[in-house]
Amino acid sequence: MAQSTVAQVIISIIPIVGIFMGSVVVFFYLLWNHRRRILLIKAGQYNKPAFDLQSFSLLAGLLLSAVGLALTIFLSIVSGAGFGLLGGIIPLAVGAGLLCYYGIKRSDRAS
Template sequence: MNRGSAAEVIIAIIPIVGIVMGSVVVFFYLLWNHKRKTLLIKAGQYTRADFDLFAFSLLTGLLLVTVGISLTVFLAIAKGAGYGLLGGIIPLSIGIGLLIYHGIRRHDRKP
């Protein structure tokens, strides 16, 4: 085996190891968080965390719109019109949808 092919094998293994390590971290986080919640429920000390969908839709929508616009502009300049442009159009359209949802909910929340 020459040095070129050995380097290619090592370079090919690095992303696989990274994905496996990340999966292990996520698995143990979910496992330990589940055990923690179970013990808190048994002790009677568990309080459910509130999730504000209204604020989440605003924040996520703004982030996705800004990322989508920058990716769309960059990919349009770099590659032109093609399937690669979907990498920017998809987050842009999701962000616009979330901002529309936020706007509709904002008008519904007023008394």
Template sequence: MDRGSSAAEVIIVIIPIVGIIMGSVVVFFYLLWNHKRKMLLIKAGENPRTDFDLLSFSLLAGLLLVSVGISLTVFLAIAKGAGDGLLGGIIPLSIGVGLLVFYGIQRRDKNS
């Protein structure tokens, strides 16, 4: 094995790890600053109420997960064939379908 291909393999392995770490840092600081903001609003006598639309979130997350799951499933099926690696695409696909089913059920119940 030549030196160029091993360096490329190391970079390919490191990029997802760095992405996960950076995403975790962003989420941590968002939660920390949001908590501090709410505490300051409570001390000031205001009610920090935020509206969270679960239906819109489940629709967005479901669509994103379905699209990522389909593309990963197709890519992994072509690249590796049927095997355990295919779960990397099937899992987000099934979670996305579940969220879209939840959205459909909740929307139908809300309209009734």
């Protein structure tokens, strides 16, 4: 059974509208958050949020390594050795790099 052209147009427009609406939401969030910070700075009530780079690198490294390992195993089984395998090797390498950074910074803090 062939789809009508109207159905094909609607099916192709839905992702475009979704991406556009998501972009509008992100834009206004960033705009309003920026204005809020400017007003807090002018009022003298702004406190810079603390960011723990060491904990972030540990969490991101563990997550990326796990996802990269799973993707590498899955893609090697499905497609064998090829360029598609980079979809798993790249996050695995980034995760390993973040874990190495965490290990280096942790040893620097201990000494």
